[in-house]
Amino acid sequence: MSVLDTTDVLDVEGYAAAVRRSLADLGPELVEDLTDDLEADLTDALADERHVAHGRGLLEQFGPPEAYAAELRAAAGLAPAAAHGRRSRLFPDPVEDARRLGRWTLLRLRAQAWWAPVESFLVALRPVWWLVRGWVVYELVALMLGSDRSLWVPPNLAAFLVLAGSVVLSVQWGRGAWFTSRRVSWLATTANVVAVVAVLPLLGWLQDESAERDGIYAGWINGSLGGLDTETIYRETPVDGVVVDGMQVSNLFVYDAEGNPLTDVQVYDDRGRPVRTTYDDGFGQYWFPEGTEPWSFVSRTDADGRARWNVYPLHGAPTSQFTYDDGTQVLPAGTSASMPPWPFAKAPALDAPADVTLGAEADAPSPTSTP
Template sequence: MKPTAQDEITAYVFAVRAALGDLPEAVREEMLQDLTEHLTEVMADGEGSLVDRLGSPEVYAAELRNSTPFVGGFPDPPPARHKPFVGLRDQVTPSLSENLQKVREQILPPLRVADVRLGKVMGYERASDFFALLRPAWWVLRGYLVAMILAAALDDGGQPIGLLPRIGGSDAVALMLLAAAVLASIWFGRRVTRLPRWPRFGLYAGSAVLAMVALAGFFDADSTKRDSYYSDVNYDNPYSSVEDVFVYDAEGRLVTGARLFDQEGQPIHLGNAYCHDEQGTYVDAESDVYPYCPSKAPFLMPGVRPSESSEPSASKSARAKPSATPSR
């Protein structure tokens, strides 16, 4: 049975609808509502099939998709996500701004008055004009402080770095680091007003921290200088590591029970007044009598007995055996 024109039109519309299947149904139906009448007119105007005249249903659907405006309208935006902090911000921000404004109104007028009065004492219209002249000096000092902090963080030599930012004790590295830090500080200082708000505040906060570090370093150096005399004796004492003293006479014999005195007759205290035996047990020794441990003597001559220092002793008559006959 030969298909009729109506069957061809119905099949073509069905195929075009299938090619537009990804569109919403309402949009697709609105695009295809006049397609049947249009295809009927095309069939009546001449001979040949719809495919010969209009192309395949897929090609026609693509052309229809590109030439027909989006009649369904734009989809509704997704519902707004709930932001719990937005409402809190809207409530807090106005009140915070009002409070800050009140604080500024209370503080700024007295500060302006003090600025003018102090400026007259210093010979300037305002004190802030004088402090503005000190900005380059602060930029240099800020670079120096940054260099010192970097050197303290990077140096692992264990030695004091001194007044220059030395890393590994190198003066050349110290000078290069100092020059780089000072130039960078000057560069930022000349451009601070061009920075955005929050980076500018960050630079101000960092400068305040550096100022506190500088004050802490100043007080530490001052305290160290004032208390330096307490440590000079310990550093200059060459006998701080002496634990015992061994005295030898002219014949090379070890003198036991020896005592040491200075030029004013004051006892000399050296070493630690204790000794330890073979088991490692510590035994207290008589203080200021050397050596504490005679058995630890570094030099012992074969066949020579240690000599004892002269000590007050009883007289020979006292050591003699008492006579049975009373003396007259």
């Protein structure tokens, strides 16, 4: 017989007594431990005007006493009460156990005065979470499939349809319209738990990926319109390359003393290290003034067969001419790299130095006599 068979309306004392009767098989001492201060908790919850369920009865707020007692059993790690005429289950139901623990936790929180405004705020944000949950599921699916996608938004119609479907499923489940059957409810519950756990790491990873892309694909702003202005990329940590006025330099053009352009110039620093302007090994795209599409560069090979990226000017070709071979960006057979346009055909000539002999010592100035 149900503990509610004899009454339609319960006050605090009657509700607490009904809960204790549902726990009677545990023994008086354990029942006292589980229901200590139960009346006080229920009274505080009913009297709190800030509570989202203020003004509703005990049954509306906390459910039947039998359900409340079952939550107390589950929270204490106790086996559920054996139903009349049925044997207790041999194997646990993780979904049902999770729901029971969640309901019990919510009931205990609602008994605390500070929880009422927090719950009101969270309830108001539920539709936002439904949208975020759908987006997180889409991002995780795209990540597992390894699809070529934009970081924050779908890159094509197919990906957009997947995102839209994830959002619709999430919202419909949140509204209680779908996934109500126990056969499929575990799937929605699992997706919700995964989304809760993954949302913050996913946001952090996407932020890092966005920053990495911004650093690698430095070039000319408005390049698709002709590269009218340059884009300045600032980095918090030093990288391999050359920076002029805060902008990453993609290539170097060298002129001799007469102002004539030089080619195949190897550049090293004061410690004999190769000076490189690019650090992406040919995957970067760079715009030139008045260009119609970006360029990518290729390395030179020295006599020992090693790739050299410090031979200037770097040669390359429009990015559209490159193909991929085992994940490496290469020019197809029959296509050779060419020299990019120079900034100007001739540089200003220099005054003739007094001594251009390499390693020559300057003559010491002759002493002058004082008058």
